Amino acid sequence: MEQSVISSPPDRAGLRILIASSEVHPLVKTGGLADVAASLPAALRELGHDVRLIIPAYPRAVKQLATLEPVATLRPPGARATVQLLAGRHPDHAVPLYLVDAPEYFGREGNPYIDVSGRDWGDNPERFLLFCQVIAQIGLGVPALDWRPEIIHGNDWQTGLTPALLHDRPERPALVFTIHNLAYQGVFDRATFERLRLPPALWSLTGLEFHQRMSFIKGGIVFSDRVNTVSPTYAEEVKTPRFGCGLDGLLRQLGTRFQGILNGIDYRTWDPAADPLIPQRYGPETLELKAPNKRALQLEFGLPQTPRAIVFGYIGRLVEQKGVDLILAVLPRLLAHPDVQLVMQGSGDAQIEQAMLDASRAHPDQIGVHIGYDEDRAHRIEAGCDAFLMPSRFEPCGLNQMYSLRYGTVPIVHRTGGLADTVVNATPERLAEGTATGLLFDHSNADSLWHALRYGLRLYRDHPDQWRSLMQAGMRQDLSWEQSARRYVALYEGALAERRDISSVA
Template identity: 45%
Template structure:
């Protein structure tokens, strides 16, 4: 098998910097690709945490001026990841969240920051670092969206380009006055260029110029070609449907493994589920819930937002309480939703527990201790929490959209006698339908045999990167072959 060199470009990567699922994918996919003959190096911004994680990094490139200041490109490894870091203190030497300042607002120079990241990726793609000249540059989300544009307008030859959309709702829109700052030619500001309803859209740039487009589930790939799911880009995606493909995300089984997980109270597996009860007890203590093995404990690990349907979950609280269920929620986001969930703890002590924020260890305990995990998203490109839930025996209760539809087999879709059903899905995405799904889950929970069957089917489902990485490797090889044939 001919080795393939891929330069991945991402604005965050687990375990160094994480705000969402993008980091998990960027961190897990390279290792899985190694098994398929793909050598990946990932270019990331030189945030303080990134530089701290690369204490022995080698300086591979040094320029006195690059988008407003001096830069270095560092090469190093961390936790098995081969990394390039764009060390640009004037752009990335800022503490905290990668995208927003201490006031919670986007950094005003985000356009320049991620244009610089994309430009450096294009430079590496064109051979600026002779030690690693990639066959393919794989750009992730809007922060890397200008990579295919720079390569399109730059000198030839160039590598193949892949653009992956993790969430079409985030498009990276900036003033058209930034065109020269970004270093794009005037004719790039056009409908078949980077122009998007009077702005420059970095995501649109990637979708317009990439050789191949992927997104993170087959159903989401279909949804984003529609006028509603396309969020203003549906027409472009329909036009480019021939190069668009949905490939499901996976999870890193070395991180998400209930048999070895250091973050949970008791380790267990599909063949010895009885010890899982200790995690439920620990979770109830952590959230101040009444100790009870009989009450269905519903977990939520989510951003608190309209997209995630957490306002709908609020409307179902009377159902949850009347059914005798408990709720353990971990998340942050919309301030109003945070306040309303926090108020529920005071109104219903012992029944509802809420932790505002994000805690990786606590997320693991919720997966290990909750009986069911709710993901009521209005749209969901793939979703990772339901994959973790399957792995940990927390039966998913999910909306029938995007990657949730692709990864959970509903009890009404599959004959339970076959043992293949893994969760409960609901549609349409309304509070009424969610309440009905919660009642159904509670009914199933009270049937021990059926519930164990659901848990076992979920825990033995393949949620790893193994097959998914193979699809990416095949995509890269097809792209390289197509480009060679066209030359």
């Protein structure tokens, strides 16, 4: 049965890669990790590699998969019950998928990390230790699968204990670990470490110990053969005290074992010329066809369908990291311009949510807000807006600015992380060359954001040819996954080469 569901085509002669993630679009998504976990395996498979994906068997993930077959029964040490490994395929492409079916751990509706009150599940350490244990078992070989990876690629703290569990096993695969956001580390107290019954040797400064607590993400960093984060600029930023969240010294020590690889975007999903989720498709040579999307978006958010209005958009978490408070701070100046409209979709801090709702009630002709997340609406916002706001205080990579570029929606972003790596600032020189794609501001404060917004308003109204140039240059930029996937292949090969060198010496 397993062979029919999960086998790779016989002509695949590339690397055998197991990518582990706690979420994947469209099965379960709380942020950009889910998009990456869906797109990178597909891009690697296109390059000829035998890549498989493993996630927890959340109920909503299981419900979306038409065919799932049990392929192995596992009993990780200390687990409260046996674990079924289910096999299927990703619904959007041919990538084989394993789901860790442990109902006592993962059989919960809603957000995979927090309960309905917004608090972390109290047994998150046990849940994701179990996930890591299963990943590790597959890495060492599960006979029923008739497949064993050469590389295990973990993502974020939920997979961080996998390298710690495998590091001293001579037969282990090469280990690669990606940090998507260093601010989320999976940090728990010493009592949790004891409760998990992890090897005592892991409690040390060279192991999981982090300021007298245990850190899942540190396990991924310390014990992997290669570590990366999701943009070159963020890779440099996290080696500084300002952005390193206490781990900057460790990351500096990694030297060439640590690098930044920019995320890509999946042009099969995010392409205005072929997007089935938007009212009117268009391309860089047919920008006039973007206008119906703008009218439809204004109607959807209850705003006047005014062609002259410039519509700004925001999609993301409503939290301080994303700079939403800066948007709130500039609203009086922004809304003083009667032809300005703002649409926002997201959720997060309750006070920020309420402030946005209050602002929309006070200015119903200029602000539309949707609390929550809807993927289809996100496509309509990208297609219908004129400009997109991303004033993040830090941004490891960011995907929405890349979606915006593809959709001819000019991004206005803080110069940090992946935002700095993907948006070319509209300086007079870059505008003259036709290479500018957006607007960047340098300081994380309201005045700096307002300066960029004011410049954007001026370009949009007084220099429509330059604004059109910004749109077209962004749409023609290649931010596809193919080139990013090739960089990951090089990372895997480096990890494998080091692993083989160590094995040969041993």
